[in-house]
Amino acid sequence: MRNDNRNYDYSEIPVNRRPEYSKIISLLNKGEKVLDLGCGNGLLIEAMQQEGQCSCKGMELSESGVEICRQKGLDVITGRIDETLPYGDNEFDVAVCNVTIQMVLYPEKLLAEMKRVSRRQIISFPNFAYFMNRLDMLVNGRMPTRMLFGYRWYNTGHIHQLSVRDFNELLQAVGGLHTKRKLYVSAGFKPIDVLGGLFPGWFRKTVILEIVKE
Numbered sequence: 173m174r175n176d177n178r179n180y181d182y183s184e185i186p187v188n189r190r191p192e193y194s195k196i197i198s199l200l201n202k203g204e205k206v207l208d209l210g211c212g213n214g215l216l217i218e219a220m221q222q223e224g225q226c227s228c229k230g231m232e233l234s235e236s237g238v239e240i241c242r243q244k245g246l247d248v249i250t251g252r253i254d255e256t257l258p259y260g261d262n263e264f265d266v267a268v269c270n271v272t273i274q275m276v277l278y279p280e281k282l283l284a285e286m287k288r289v290s291r292r293q294i295i296s297f298p299n300f301a302y303f304m305n306r307l308d309m310l311v312n313g314r315m316p317t318r319m320l321f322g323y324r325w326y327n328t329g330h331i332h333q334l335s336v337r338d339f340n341e342l343l344q345a346v347g348g349l350h351t352k353r354k355l356y357v358s359a360g361f362k363p364i365d366v367l368g369g370l371f372p373g374w375f376r377k378t379v380i381l382e383i384v385k386e
Contacts, residue, residue: 182237204265209253210272214241254278264290293383301335355380
């Protein structure tokens with residue numbers, strides 16, 4: 173099927189820095205060991221190594237993504253991130269999962285494994301309860317497409333859409349974790365950012381959370 177993003181081909185994806193990278197790097201300490209889960213074509217790993225001066229490994233399901241990473245000399249292996257990971261307990265200082273938790277079959281397993289293999293976790297995701305999605309559903313009465321990035325409900329890889337409240341519920345279900353810091357990507361429009369400070373569940377489009385063990 174054309175225009176299907178359930179199986180990413182990173183060879184056709186533009187090499188663009190995502191706006192959340194700087195936010196994620198700001199949560200890292202120099203020299204930390206970082207695991208990037210769902211690392212794609214390795215752009216975030218490169219940024220964390222160069223700007224954050226961290227030692228990074230990655231894991232990615234897409235063969236094209238892994239190949240691109242290895243061509244860059246990055247330490248990346250192939251595998252599913254929502255299964256038992258091939259790493260030891262607390263092997264890493266930080267486990268990162270950037271805008272990918274909504275794309276796996278078992279988000280609860282992913283979060284539990286991040287908790288197991290790292291001392292801190294950084295997770296970002298598109299907030300599907302963003303006000304434009306709510307309006308789209310209200311007016312059009314169908315699955316909002318604004319945050320499906322041009323895809324439709326039947327051919328998107330975003331199989332577990334979630335809101336800020338949904339993620340908090342997942343934290344409770346996994347247990348032993350709490351949110352230490354919350355960061356957000358600017359909407360690029362000051363009134364929306366101001367409203368986001370008051371009502372993040374409605375007006376924050378991309379959420380970045382630092383999670384720590386209790």
